[in-house]
Amino acid sequence: MAGHSDTELDISQLCECADIIVVSNHQSETQNLQSDYENLTAAQKQLQTNYKNLTKVGDLLQTSYDTLTKERDALTQERNQLQGNYETLRTELDALTKERDALTKERDQLKASSNNLMTEKDQLQSHYDTLTKERDALTKERDQLKASSNNLMTEKDQLQSHYDTLTKERDALTKERDQLKASSNNLMTEKDQLQTSYDTLTKERDALTKERDQLKASSNNLMTEKDQLQSRYDTLTKERDTLTKERDQLKASSNNLMTEKNQLQSRYYTVSARRDALQLEVDRLKLVQNCPQGWEKFGCSCYYVSSASITWSESREDCANKGAHLVIINSREEQAFLNKFAVRAWIGLSDREDEGKWKWVDGSPLVGEAFWRKGEPNDHSGNEDCVELTGVEYQWNDILCTQRQSWICENVITN
Ligand SMILES: [Ca+2]
Ligand SMILES: [Ca+2]
Ligand SMILES: [Ca+2]
Secondary structure, eight states, X not given: OHHXXXXXXXXXXXXXXXXXXXXXXXXXXXXXXXXXXXXXXXXXXXXXXXXXXXXXXXXXXXXXXXXXXXXXXXXXXXXXXXXXHHHHHHHHHXXXXXXXXXXXXXXXXXXXXHHHHHHHHHHHHHHHHHHHHHHHHHHHHHHHHHHHHHHHHHHHHHHHHHHHHHHHHHHXXXXXXXXXXXXXXXXXXXXXXXXXXXXXXXXXXXXXXXXXXXHHHHHHHHHHHHHHXXXXXXXXXXXXXXXXXXXXXXXXXXXXXXXXXXXXXXXXXXXXXXXXXXXXXXXXXXXXXXXXXXXXXXXXXXXXEOSSOBOHHXXXXXXXXXXXXXXXXXXXXXXXXXXXXXXEEEEEEEOSSSTTOOEETTSOBOOSOOOBOTTOOOOGXXXXXXXXXXXXXXXXXXXXXXXXXXXXXXXXXXX
């Protein structure tokens, strides 16, 4: 269409030209112009045709261009695919090359093993030949064996029937054997019990036999002894009778003797008592004559004066240990005897049990003559209960029993 408007512009330009021609040539040129116009019209037509043709060609070219563009795109794609294919093939080629190398190696190995196999094949061939021969021999043998096998089959059938028969018999026998076994076991148990009983009885019998033999022997001995005893018994009976007689006679004489003995016994007791009394008297007289070492004699007593110093109770105990007692002054003569020792010493007099009631150590009260110092006993401080000789003639004093001083023991010679 755009092309068409261009053509109209061209025509207006032609008209301007025709006006110029009209001015100059007016008439003559009208024909020229007419022809020109016709030519131009023809040319325009020709041009239109050409334009149309060109338009067609342009369309064709456009179509071709589109087609070519499409083809180019297809080719580009194809080329890309080919490029990819090429790379794939390249990779495959490398792989194949490696494979080929591996196969080459394998082939070499196979060649070597093929050679070995050839050798082996030859050996096998020889073996085969040998085996073929052997096979033939074996075939022959097999045929013979077949024949014998047939015979054996026949025999086997016979044996099978025998076997069946025997199996039945065996089963019956097995049952019977089991029963027998059971009864055998019972019998074994019984036998063992009997054996044990037998052994026990055998031992008992042996023991009894021994015992019987011993008893027999001892019975014989006893018989002998019994005979001996019988004879001794007879002898003894006779002796007993004799002795009984004798005993009766002796009994009578014994009674007489008993009477005599009792008389003698009583006389013996009398004499013994008399002798003991005399002995005591002798002992007493002996003592009266002498006191022990360290003791002094006066009248019928022995006196001991200590050199140590102890309390009144200790001195009383010491005299008792010597079989004596603290001195008891029974008379002026005894006091006079004691004066000569001229020593402060404990005597056996105290009022410890009952204040003011003087008692000698033998429990007797002070009843005879007393020889107190002037002003004594004073029970000084209410505490003086034991009596001392002051060392001055005829001067007794009461003092503390816990004072420590000498003491005088007296041992009376008794009859
Ligand atoms: Ca006396
Ligand atoms: Ca007193
Ligand atoms: Ca006094």
